[in-house]
Amino acid sequence: MVYDILDETTIVPYLLSIDIVQRFFGTNNLKASEIGDGNLNYVYIVRAVDEPEKALIVKQAVPYLRIAGDGYPLSRERMTYEIRSLQIYNELISDNVPDVLYADEAMSIVVMHYLAEHIIMREGMIDAVVYPNFAAHMGEFLAQTLFKTSSLYLKSTAKRQMMGQFVGNSELCALTETFVFTAPYMEHETNEIDPLIETEAKALREDNDFKTAMLALKYRFMNQSDALLHGDLHTGSIMINTEETFVIDSEFAFYGPFGFDIGALIGNLVMSWVSHFERSKDTAYQAWILETVIALYATFETRFLALWKSTEQSALVEKGFIDAEGLNAYQKTFMHNILQESIGFAGAKISRRQLGIAGVADIRGIEEPESRARAEKMALSIGIHLVKNYRSMTSIHDLTDYLKEMK
Amino acid sequence: MVYDILDETTIVPYLLSIDIVQRFFGTNNLKASEIGDGNLNYVYIVRAVDEPEKALIVKQAVPYLRIAGDGYPLSRERMTYEIRSLQIYNELISDNVPDVLYADEAMSIVVMHYLAEHIIMREGMIDAVVYPNFAAHMGEFLAQTLFKTSSLYLKSTAKRQMMGQFVGNSELCALTETFVFTAPYMEHETNEIDPLIETEAKALREDNDFKTAMLALKYRFMNQSDALLHGDLHTGSIMINTEETFVIDSEFAFYGPFGFDIGALIGNLVMSWVSHFERSKDTAYQAWILETVIALYATFETRFLALWKSTEQSALVEKGFIDAEGLNAYQKTFMHNILQESIGFAGAKISRRQLGIAGVADIRGIEEPESRARAEKMALSIGIHLVKNYRSMTSIHDLTDYLKEMK
Known part of the structure; x- marks a missing residue:
């Protein structure tokens, strides 16, 4: 996949193109909302509209510092290192890191289980x-x-x-x-x-x-x-x-x-x-x-x-x-x-x-x-x-x- | 170039296919002799037959320990690191490393000036x-x-x-x-x-x-x-x-x-x-x-x-x-x-x-x-x-x- 910056609208078809994500939700009726508390990245919570407790976190890195805008370039490859470390942590001590459902180094995206109660x-x-x-x-x-x-x-x-x-x-x-x-x-x-x-x-x-x-x-x-x-x-x-x-x-x-x-x-x-x-x-x-x-x-x-x-x-x-x-x-x-x-x-x-x-x-x-x-x-x-x-x-x-x- | 182990015969046409090497010798009449003192690699001295003082050293790594034979595998990518370090050394302190005339990471080969008087x-x-x-x-x-x-x-x-x-x-x-x-x-x-x-x-x-x-x-x-x-x-x-x-x-x-x-x-x-x-x-x-x-x-x-x-x-x-x-x-x-x-x-x-x-x-x-x-x-x-x-x-x-x- 060629890198493209997603937003609340385009993120849904992107997610629906991923088998494991589609199976997780069991429906195409999804709603994405930007959480907006990341300094570096865009972070979305995506929910099944009819079962809002079914939720995933989607995090995408952009080639700049999100909080400062595109005048502050910062390589989006940082997401590559987050993905790799999360995968290693999941193997070593899965109880203390979020489950990674899907990761895409080319898109600088990771899809994780939502921690609703933390x-x-x-x-x-x-x-x-x-x-x-x-x-x-x-x-x-x-x-x-x-x-x-x-x-x-x-x-x-x-x-x-x-x-x-x-x-x-x-x-x-x-x-x-x-x-x-x-x-x-x-x-x-x-x-x-x-x-x-x-x-x-x-x-x-x-x-x-x-x-x-x-x-x-x-x-x-x-x-x-x-x-x-x-x-x-x-x-x-x-x-x-x-x-x-x-x-x-x-x-x-x-x-x-x-x-x-x-x-x-x-x-x-x-x-x-x-x-x-x-x-x-x-x-x-x-x-x-x-x-x-x-x-x-x-x-x-x-x-x-x-x-x-x-x-x-x-x-x-x-x-x-x-x-x-x-x-x-x-x-x-x-x-x-x-x-x-x-x-x-x-x-x-x-x-x-x-x-x-x-x-x-x-x-x-x-x-x-x-x-x-x-x-x-x-x-x-x-x-x-x-x-x-x-x-x-x-x-x-x-x-x-x-x-x-x-x- | 696809990796291929050269010998005293095949090394000459290989070298003649490299412009800078051909220019160095100014002739197609070359003779290669294995020096045979390397523990790890094959090392050849290649001379112009009519001007034997025109000489280069060619070093090729093989995917095993040369001294022990192919029962002792050793990744030939070691030559990649020799080439890279030689190139860095040549930039930093060229008087104390051999001049590298040509290097080919894919072939695990480096061609250097011959140190005749050392x-x-x-x-x-x-x-x-x-x-x-x-x-x-x-x-x-x-x-x-x-x-x-x-x-x-x-x-x-x-x-x-x-x-x-x-x-x-x-x-x-x-x-x-x-x-x-x-x-x-x-x-x-x-x-x-x-x-x-x-x-x-x-x-x-x-x-x-x-x-x-x-x-x-x-x-x-x-x-x-x-x-x-x-x-x-x-x-x-x-x-x-x-x-x-x-x-x-x-x-x-x-x-x-x-x-x-x-x-x-x-x-x-x-x-x-x-x-x-x-x-x-x-x-x-x-x-x-x-x-x-x-x-x-x-x-x-x-x-x-x-x-x-x-x-x-x-x-x-x-x-x-x-x-x-x-x-x-x-x-x-x-x-x-x-x-x-x-x-x-x-x-x-x-x-x-x-x-x-x-x-x-x-x-x-x-x-x-x-x-x-x-x-x-x-x-x-x-x-x-x-x-x-x-x-x-x-x-x-x-x-x-x-x-x-x-x-």
Whole structure:
């Protein structure tokens, strides 16, 4: 199929031309509505008119940034990487990603089951909703997706082949390189800095200790090809309810450092924790968030190690190369490094959200300016601390203990 | 052109069908002779019968390991990576790679200028020949090729595009993973262990400190995508005379850690140094080798940093992100890491050559068994020391000082 931008009208005949979609609906009487909440892409919900609970999500990438218009070109091939990563995730941990009914790389389209009973996690956390299964689900998701796409599990050729499927996603990697690791800490036209924290922002622009640490993290992001990452795993990329957890929006997928997805999630949990000093002032909810950070990391670590210990042969560790005692020692150092790196990336994610183009609603959405500025300052000081000190952290409790002592 | 294996007869009409080759010779009267010294490929010298000084080298990869026959399949696409890397090297530092007259990825063929007045460096070093320009040439080669294919120089997209050209070279990477980092240190059918050093080999197979350090080096080789590497840069991949230095045989090219090519070269120089305790017993030659290790590394480091300091803008360091003082501090840590990693990889290269399938002629070619075993033991103990202790090295002199104290 030749690429063509669809709209609410043309999308219906397009879908009806796909057997599996037609069988899903069992009728030709469909209605498409643009949801319109995507920054990058067009997203439609398509329903059977006579049975509106029969619904699918259709997402199409356009060759520009949807929110900014066609004056801001952005390669639509980003959808290719979302499709490929979704397919891999579906094989590895299907309970935590939407079912993909149909995908078309040439049309930059993916058709997925509609998640009717779930909301964006960030919105739930703004309302102080507890998600009791989140830590277990996402700890497992991180362990499965990171371990099973790495050279700790795959054969050498299989790992390089999978890497080859994502090495072309350079445009979205470059966005992260600019907007997470660079622009927020220098004079840059895209920054959006609250005038009430300009003093702190200026001090950071002159802080070489922070900048050299940030360069080291950016260097790892660019050159460390540990595993297939989601690449943008914040609480806005998770659809959730108290039972289920789904990861969406993986167009940033690429081979990068283990700690990046973990750090993104932890960083966003920490920002929610900060926001509730100003929003709900619900200390029980904040305590749940810190327990969740610990449980998320503990689940990831336990499951990742369990997968490793049950893998007799991989590209890295050939069967018979090393005995259990030696492997244990190697794993200990290895996991220690993932922990530190995760905390470093969490710090980068927190810092950039206070100064750069894309703030988080948890904090930027606080209406009262002084209150918002207090949250921004607190988050920024946490981010800076983590970026500068992640190499001295030895346990996830070092992070939560540091946070508990902040007040 | 459809792939077809050529021979001494069919190669002439093939070459005459290529305009640039025909113009080079200016005659149809050519004679091809197989050189027959390639382990992997067929290599021919083709001369004009009436002007035999007009000569080209033609190298064709076959879909198996040439030395072992078609029972040992090996993808002929390795030639694709040799061609691509040669073309990049020709752009970056044309004085130190053969001129490529013609290349054909579909035929797995490359046609290069013949280096009539140069020999394989390993053979020269066995005969204790001094190469006064080697350190300057190869230090520059390493600086140019490593710096200018990295994210310290290229834009983000350009670097990922170049990486994409080599990510498919998984078969040859897997050979290195097995034969450099794994098999020599475990029971493995491919090992070739001198019975006179079986005690040392056995002790190493039980040495977990060595094995965990080797896993860390192997992990970096597999997952660190710093720069385009030659991938097999030993003294057998260098054609040399006292004036000129040419790098050949880059079919192992891939994106890997900065220190790997540097370490391969240093490791091979150190093995030559070891061999001359038994071969020439020429202490002046050995002193030249150690001076060359220092000069090679110093040239690399000086030139790499000079290239970096003259680069105002790269994927990693955006113009205006950090001031000179901050960048200096970052560069110091960065270069320190390259030094240590290079010494670690040197240790891996030295160790594997004593135990694994591919020994070096410098040492394995020593005829008297006791003498050969002394050299093997000395080299192995050096390799082990470097693999275990590279993280404590702070200067290239730490390596040469350690060597000088060995006797």
